[in-house]
Amino acid sequence: MPAPANSFKARLKAGDTQIGLWLGLGDASVAELASHMGFDWLVIDGEHGPNGLRDVLDQLRAIGGRSSAVVRTRDDDRAGIKQMLDIGAQTLLVPMIESGAQAEEAVRSVRYAPAGARGVGGKVAAPASSQAVARDSFSASLPAAAVPA
Numbered sequence: 022m023p024a025p026a027n028s029f030k031a032r033l034k035a036g037d038t039q040i041g042l043w044l045g046l047g048d049a050s051v052a053e054l055a056s057h058m059g060f061d062w063l064v065i066d067g068e069h070g071p072n073g074l075r076d077v078l079d080q081l082r083a084i085g086g087r088s089s090a091v092v093r094t095r096d097d098d099r100a101g102i103k104q105m106l107d108i109g110a111q112t113l114l115v116p117m118i119e120s121g122a123q124a125e126e127a128v129r130s131v132r133y134a135p136a137g138a139r140g141v142g143g144k145v146a147a148p149a150s151s152q153a154v155a156r157d158s159f160s161a162s163l164p165a166a167a168v169p170a
Contacts, residue, residue, distance in 0.1 A: 029062055029089035029112050041088075044080065045070035053083035062089040067105070068096070068116045078108045097123060102130040103139055 032039055041062035042055050047070055055063055065072060065080050070093075072080070077092055084090045092110040094101055096117060105113060115127045129137040 025111065027089075027111055029091065032061070041091075047071035047076045047080075049076075049079035049083040052080035056084040056087040060088050062091050062112075064091045064093055064114060066093045068093050074104055074108065077105065077110070081109050097127045097130075099126070099130040099138060102127065106131060106139065107142060 029039070039061035041064065042058075042060050043064045043066060044052055044055060045066045052063065052065065063084055065077050067073075067077060081090050081092075089112060090110065091112045091114050092105050093114040093116060094105055097115050102113065102115065113131065118124050118127060129139075131137065131139060133139050133141070
């Protein structure tokens, strides 16, 4: 199964104007409501918002495909980045990137070997379709966007 298209990334690359909303409440019901409002993207704030891994998972599920979900990670911790991808985040906003070398390492965290440091777990909490993508894309990189803040 091929990786799903990343419409947020494609629209950024095309220079399209997008309107979005920052979610900082850590509540899946709010994320679901916002996803029905017509926003192009919704940022789930894991740096300053009260969002742990399970909170982000619940919000990703609540948003579904109605808006592009952008997950702002707590920091550039490789394990945290990989966990966000494993639960189904497709686009990441990695804060506090202060050098080219640090940006390169963040990008390595989202790519599978040999281009990166991401591995495949035996079981993830993401939907079955995401598991199939990981399985079929083992040696390739998913089109996740690591966007420094």
